[in-house]
Amino acid sequence: xxxxxxxxxxxxxxxxxxxxxxxxxxxxxxxxxxxxxxxxxxxxxxxxxxxxxxxxxxxxxxxxxxxxxxxxxxxxxxxxxxxxxxxxxxxxxxxxxxxxxxxxxxxxxxxxxxxxxxxxxxxxxxxxxxxxxxxxxxxxxxxxxxxxxxxxxxxxxxxxxxxxxxxxxxxxxxxxxxxxxxxxxxxxxxxxxxxxxxxxxxxxxxxxxxxxxxxxxxxxxxxxxxxxxxxxxxxxxxxxxxxxxxxxxxxxxxxxxxxxxxxxxxxxxxxxxxxxxxxxxxxxxxxxxxxxxxxxxxxxxxxxxxxxxxxxxxxxxxxxxxxxxxxxxxxxxxxxxxxxxxxxxxxxxxxxxxxxxxxxxxxxxxxxxxxxxxxxxxxxxxxxxxxxxxxxxxxxxxxxxxxxxxxxxxxxxxxxxxxxxxxxxxxxxxxxxxxxxxxxxxxxxxxxxxxxxxxxxxxxxxxxxxxxxxxxxxxxxxxxxxxxxxxxxxxxx
Numbered sequence: 001x002x003x004x005x006x007x008x009x010x011x012x013x014x015x016x017x018x019x020x021x022x023x024x025x026x027x028x029x030x031x032x033x034x035x036x037x038x039x040x041x042x043x044x045x046x047x048x049x050x051x052x053x054x055x056x057x058x059x060x061x062x063x064x065x066x067x068x069x070x071x072x073x074x075x076x077x078x079x080x081x082x083x084x085x086x087x088x089x090x091x092x093x094x095x096x097x098x099x100x101x102x103x104x105x106x107x108x109x110x111x112x113x114x115x116x117x118x119x120x121x122x123x124x125x126x127x128x129x130x131x132x133x134x135x136x137x138x139x140x141x142x143x144x145x146x147x148x149x150x151x152x153x154x155x156x157x158x159x160x161x162x163x164x165x166x167x168x169x170x171x172x173x174x175x176x177x178x179x180x181x182x183x184x185x186x187x188x189x190x191x192x193x194x195x196x197x198x199x200x201x202x203x204x205x206x207x208x209x210x211x212x213x214x215x216x217x218x219x220x221x222x223x224x225x226x227x228x229x230x231x232x233x234x235x236x237x238x239x240x241x242x243x244x245x246x247x248x249x250x251x252x253x254x255x256x257x258x259x260x261x262x263x264x265x266x267x268x269x270x271x272x273x274x275x276x277x278x279x280x281x282x283x284x285x286x287x288x289x290x291x292x293x294x295x296x297x298x299x300x301x302x303x304x305x306x307x308x309x310x311x312x313x314x315x316x317x318x319x320x321x322x323x324x325x326x327x328x329x330x331x332x333x334x335x336x337x338x339x340x341x342x343x344x345x346x347x348x349x350x351x352x353x354x355x356x357x358x359x360x361x362x363x364x365x366x367x368x369x370x371x372x373x374x375x376x377x378x379x380x381x382x383x384x385x386x387x388x389x390x391x392x393x394x395x396x397x398x399x400x401x402x403x404x405x406x407x408x409x410x411x412x413x414x415x416x417x418x419x420x421x422x423x424x425x426x427x428x429x430x431x432x433x434x435x436x437x438x439x440x441x442x443x444x445x446x447x448x449x450x451x452x453x454x455x456x457x458x459x460x461x462x463x464x465x466x467x468x469x470x471x472x473x474x475x476x477x478x479x480x481x482x483x484x485x486x487x488x489x490x491x492x493x
Contacts, residue, residue, distance in 0.1 A: 001270045003332055005214065014206075015102055016213070018118060018191060020061075022200040023096045031088050035100060038201040041111035045100060047088045051117030053130035054091055055079035056160075060130070061099050064195040071192065073129055074159040097200045107388065108293070120184050120205075123216050123244050124169035124177055125153075127184040131162025139167040157181060168220070212240050217368070219244060227265070229255040258437065258470055268473045274333060281326040285319045289330065295339035298327060302345060316345040317352045321359050328363035337369075337388020346380045357382070417448070417455055420480055424459060424467065427482050427490050435485040437468045444478070445471035 021035040024042050034042035051057070056078045063071050082091055092098060104113035120127045134153045136146045149165050156178050157163055169177065191205035198204055211233055215226075219241070226241070228234040234254045242249040255261045262268045273280075280286045284303035289296065300323040302315065327342060347353055357375045360382065364371055370387040377383070420438065427433045440448065448455045448469060456469045475481070482490040 001267060001274065001333065002329065004271075005210075005335075014210075015105055016121065017102045017203060018205040019100055019102070020195060020198045020200045020202050020204050021098055021100045021114070023092050023094055023098055026089050026092060026094055028087065028089055033088055033092050035098060035114060036201045037100065037102075037112065037114070038203075039106060039111050041106070041109075043100070043102075043112040043114045044110070045098075045114040045116065047086065047091070048084070049103065049113075049115040049117065050082065050088075050091060051115065051130070052081035052084070053078065054082055054116050056130045057099055057116060057118070060192070061097065061195055064192050065097075067196070073161065073188075073192075076160055078130065078160060099195070099204065104388070119164075120188055121213075121216070122180045122184050124166055124172055124180055125184065126164040126166065127181070127188060128162035128164065129188055130160060132160065133162045134165070135163075136165045137167045137169075140165070140170050145170055152177065153181075158185060161185065211237055215240055216244070221245075223248075223251060226252045227255045227261060228252065229261040258468070260472065260474070263473050274330070279326065279330065282319075282322045285322065287323065287326060287330070295341055296336050298330075298340065298342045300342065300344050313347060313349055313352065316347050317349075317355065320344045320347065320356050324356060324360045325363050328360065328367065331364075331371075331384070331386060332367050332369075335369075337386050340384040340386060342382040342384065344376065344380050344382060360384075416478060421459065423480070423482060423492050426492060428467075431490065433484050433490065435468075436490065437470060437483045437487075438480060439470055439472040439475060439483065440480045441475045441477050442471035442473065444480075445469065 019037040021037040021043065023033050024036050025034045027033065030046070031048075032044060032046040035045050037043050056076065059079055060071065060073065060076060063076075098116060099118065100114040100116055101118050102112050103115040106112050118129055120129075134150050134157065136149055140146055140149070149169060152174055153163050153165060156174065163181070187205075194204050215237065226237060228237055231254065234252065238249050238252040241252055255264070257264070260268075262271075277290070278286055278288055280303075286301050286303050288299040288301065290299075291297075300320060302319045323342075323344065330336070331340065344356065347356070353376045357373070360373055364373060364384075367386075372385045374383045420440075424436070424438065427436055453461075456467075459469070460467050472481075482492065484490055
């Protein structure tokens with residue numbers, strides 16, 4: 001498992017959302033303003049995040065609020081750019097409406113971080129209204145291709161729109177890029193129409209569906225399969241893949257069957273092993289990962305490694321090199337951001353220290369999140385910064401005991417099968433469920449199948465052949481759940 005995203009479907013204030021906010025307070029000391037966008041805490045907008053064309057944006061917003069119909073941005077006479085060394089009070093006043101975009105989701109005790117430099121992301125291009133610049137991703141290295149794309153976009157883009165050409169645009173034809181550019185301009189104009197109807201604070205344009213946005217940024221020709229376990233999301237994903245990669249929509253597969261998707265591919269087991277304070281990675285070596293308000297700390301331990309290297313220095317290098325790979329994986333997996341300090345095992349040889357630094361940079365090269373790595377300090381510490389735009393993913397790997405509910409006292413285990421049978425009887429007789437599935441821990445499943453006639457056989461005989469018993473890795477030892485024919489959990493309370 002390389003990456004994991006876990007998001008609530010009803011979450012607000014996602015990166016990319018555009019709001020009409022109201023300036024609540026100007027803070028000259030911070031050269032920033034606090035803006036009400038409807039979140040419980042006011043969002044933060046710094047002067048440097050206003051963007052040079054903020055005056056043109058404000059003019060456009062006031063015109064959009066007053067007029068009916070679409071205001072063609074290419075006909076707008078732009079205002080002069082603001083001074084990058086100016087002050088917030090020169091541009092904004094308390095009580096003023098301002099169009100803003102979420103740059104960072106609310107994290108910990110902080111509200112969202114905002115920008116007024118609006119950008120609308122597509123598959124190949126990012127559209128920036130009120131700018132006239134065209135820039136090309138640095139990952140496109142060939143000068144001829146960079147110049148081709150830049151000339152191409154300069155010739156087709158409307159006035160007063162800027163464009164950032166993304167890495168995946170490399171080798172793309174003009175027709176495809178022109179089609180996407182028109183779609184992005186249309187999306188901006190449609191959202192501008194909503195400004196008149198929106199009363200601050202209010203959402204003007206939401207980021208496209210989370211699944212679609214994830215594929216937009218991640219999808220590449222190496223993908224062999226995309227499995228989805230929800231029918232409507234499956235249709236959405238397949239339609240999107242058909243647009244961005246015609247002919248490859250067949251790789252999107254709908255997961256059916258009784259075994260949950262995460263169990264089928266061993267994800268549930270990896271979740272339990274990869275998250276938590278201690279992470280093992282090779283031959284007894286392990287990481288200790290601690291989190292504080294200010295930074296994350298990772299300690300590398302060789303553990304009870306039995307491998308005998310030629311020297312302690314070589315042994316330290318071996319463990320540290322393997323740890324670098326695992327740390328790069330963990331940062332991406334947990335989406336850890338901010339400052340990360342890694343305490344590697346001490347090494348005296350300068351060549352070994354340089355090797356470790358190079359390995360860390362190599363391991364982090366595939367991480368799409370903006371990051372910076374410093375060489376080892378004289379104390380053997382490595383400092384890493386990684387951009388944080390959403391809260392770190394936290395998965396609880398320890399669980400409250402389902403048998404004792406944390407009290408430390410359990411009912412006799414010999415009565416556990418009777419407890420399950422009682423629940424089955426309740427579901428069949430009281431809730432009138434004709435076809436149900438009982439999920440239990442794999443060890444318990446093996447116990448219930450033992451002998452002839454087995455316990456499962458007896459239940460089926462007594463309650464009808466609609467009872468199916470299946471193992472689940474996500475359940476703890478003495479835990480069970482019952483689902484109906486639609487795979488919905490039955491309420492046994």
